[in-house]
Amino acid sequence: MRLSPVILTVVIASLAYSTPPELAFSRLLPAAPALAAAMWPVLPTVLLGTVCLFLMIGLSLVFPDLGTWWTAAGIIAVTVAAAYGSHVRLQRERTLFQVRLVADAAQQVVLSPMPRRLGNVEIESLYLAAAAEARIGGDFYEVVDTPYGVRLLIGDVRGKGLPAVGAAAAIVNAFREAAYGEPDLIDVARRLDASSTRYNAAFPPEGPMERFATALLVEIPHEGGRIDILNCGHPPPLLLHRRNLRVLDPGTPSPLLSLAELIGDRYYLDTFDFAPGDLLLLYTDGIAEARARDGEFFPLTAWMRRQPATLPRELLTALHRDLLHYSRGRLDDDIAALAVRLRES
Numbered sequence: 001m002r003l004s005p006v007i008l009t010v011v012i013a014s015l016a017y018s019t020p021p022e023l024a025f026s027r028l029l030p031a032a033p034a035l036a037a038a039m040w041p042v043l044p045t046v047l048l049g050t051v052c053l054f055l056m057i058g059l060s061l062v063f064p065d066l067g068t069w070w071t072a073a074g075i076i077a078v079t080v081a082a083a084y085g086s087h088v089r090l091q092r093e094r095t096l097f098q099v100r101l102v103a104d105a106a107q108q109v110v111l112s113p114m115p116r117r118l119g120n121v122e123i124e125s126l127y128l129a130a131a132a133e134a135r136i137g138g139d140f141y142e143v144v145d146t147p148y149g150v151r152l153l154i155g156d157v158r159g160k161g162l163p164a165v166g167a168a169a170a171i172v173n174a175f176r177e178a179a180y181g182e183p184d185l186i187d188v189a190r191r192l193d194a195s196s197t198r199y200n201a202a203f204p205p206e207g208p209m210e211r212f213a214t215a216l217l218v219e220i221p222h223e224g225g226r227i228d229i230l231n232c233g234h235p236p237p238l239l240l241h242r243r244n245l246r247v248l249d250p251g252t253p254s255p256l257l258s259l260a261e262l263i264g265d266r267y268y269l270d271t272f273d274f275a276p277g278d279l280l281l282l283y284t285d286g287i288a289e290a291r292a293r294d295g296e297f298f299p300l301t302a303w304m305r306r307q308p309a310t311l312p313r314e315l316l317t318a319l320h321r322d323l324l325h326y327s328r329g330r331l332d333d334d335i336a337a338l339a340v341r342l343r344e345s
Helices: 004-018 031-036 042-062 068-110 161-181 185-202 300-305 312-326
Strands: 121-128 137-146 149-160 213-220 225-232 238-241 244-247 270-274 279-283 335-342
Touching (some): 004 031, 031 042, 121 137, 137 161, 137 335, 149 185, 149 279, 149 335, 185 213, 185 225, 213 279, 213 335, 238 270, 238 300, 244 300, 279 312
Antiparallel strands (some): 137 149, 149 213, 213 225, 225 270, 238 244
């Protein structure tokens, strides 16, 4: 691709020299510097335009009746315009690069490095942005080892960009503190809701829609044997136990974060068996809503049912691969996932 302007120049010059002058392939020479502006810096673009100009002068010596000066004037005009276009493109690319650096730094505040093992609990994480230009979103997760067990958080703030990341950071930071200080998972959820509400009050969302977040809190006691789950409107986790899949739906859903004042702050805890070797998948809705070209959603439950009892890293590697294959590499939403496994003694 980077050499395509050179290839185009060679092809046009070859056709111009080898065909009758009536065909006037030489008039296509201005296309080469125009193409170069889309991928080359300013100086190489100008140099290519100069080469095209000399090629046109050489053609005029072979074919005197080509209308050389009109084509030469076109080459000069296009080269000047292409040089300016290349300059503007490079400025925008530098600006975009700086914005991406800021976005990545902001995202790292939310998605801190994940420990792969806490005691007898193995953990692996996955994050995929919807597109190369959209490297920042409202998906978040966190894992902390506390006196009450290993506690996990995964969620999704409605919206995109820095406002969504700010709301996600407020929730994650509150979780990092509350997870250590609150013995009850319900009190942790209340702390997260209060933090989310304060953030929204300080930085109100644009437009009439409220900014809220779904969240899933999980507690794995150090002695194992069970997991406690508090679901605030988030997609239910999947538990793979000896090739048998279970969808861990909540008995009663808890309110979404920052909506407790509107619909009440009654939170509900569900307890499930969690044996050594079991594999738990926590995910955001971007996974379940990934679409194929025909509009069909990714069959996550059926996919998970086909997976062998494996390590968390291998599970998420397979999920990453199959998601991109299913959607043909085009994701409509950000994706975050945590795979958790209780080691067998």
